[in-house]
Amino acid sequence: MSEPKEFWIKNMVCNRCLKVIMQELQELGVTVLSLELGRLLVEAPKKTNNEIVNAVTTVLHANDFEIVQSEEEMLVERIKLILIEQLQEPPLYIKVKISELLASSLHRDYKTLSKLFSANEQTTIEKYFIKLKIEKVKELIQLKQHSFSEIGYLLDYSSINHLSRQFKEVVGMSMTDYKNTENWKRNFYDEII
Numbered sequence: 001m002s003e004p005k006e007f008w009i010k011n012m013v014c015n016r017c018l019k020v021i022m023q024e025l026q027e028l029g030v031t032v033l034s035l036e037l038g039r040l041l042v043e044a045p046k047k048t049n050n051e052i053v054n055a056v057t058t059v060l061h062a063n064d065f066e067i068v069q070s071e072e073e074m075l076v077e078r079i080k081l082i083l084i085e086q087l088q089e090p091p092l093y094i095k096v097k098i099s100e101l102l103a104s105s106l107h108r109d110y111k112t113l114s115k116l117f118s119a120n121e122q123t124t125i126e127k128y129f130i131k132l133k134i135e136k137v138k139e140l141i142q143l144k145q146h147s148f149s150e151i152g153y154l155l156d157y158s159s160i161n162h163l164s165r166q167f168k169e170v171v172g173m174s175m176t177d178y179k180n181t182e183n184w185k186r187n188f189y190d191e192i193i
Helices: 015-027 049-062 071-086 098-106 110-121 125-143 148-154 160-171 175-181
Strands: 005-010 031-036 039-043
Touching (some): 005 049, 005 071, 015 031, 039 049, 071 110, 098 125, 125 148, 125 160, 125 175, 148 160
Antiparallel strands (some): 005 039, 031 039
């Protein structure tokens, strides 16, 4: 009889991912005890540990996910998930700096987290968070429910000019041009780096 087995999963950043993984594992006789973004806990009393690992690996690879192999990769994935969670429901009210939020959530020194993230992802945490915010801006523009000023407020920008500059720097066009083209290209959160 096997013990429950925990896996950390790379690039699992949406709730649709959870449903697919759960369904496919259950079809292979693996019971999902807990599944949240980036983390999976399973058991299969009639399977060996190797059979469980093979089943999980097969399902994850078929859905373009990877099992995190080291604690460092796990920390990087947790950083991404914490930042993505901040943008789920605007307005964005981060009462502390991102550095303090990550350090307290992960119980690590921010400098260590920052070096680790940069070494693994070839970008800084700050630049990654800006790209995430800009993807959220694109989504809000497409919904056509908010003015640019309201979008800036919802995502905690100090001014519309600050948002406009960042948007143009990341996307390569102004927010107005993006809105008017309606040839909207957005990236999935797991594709952002």
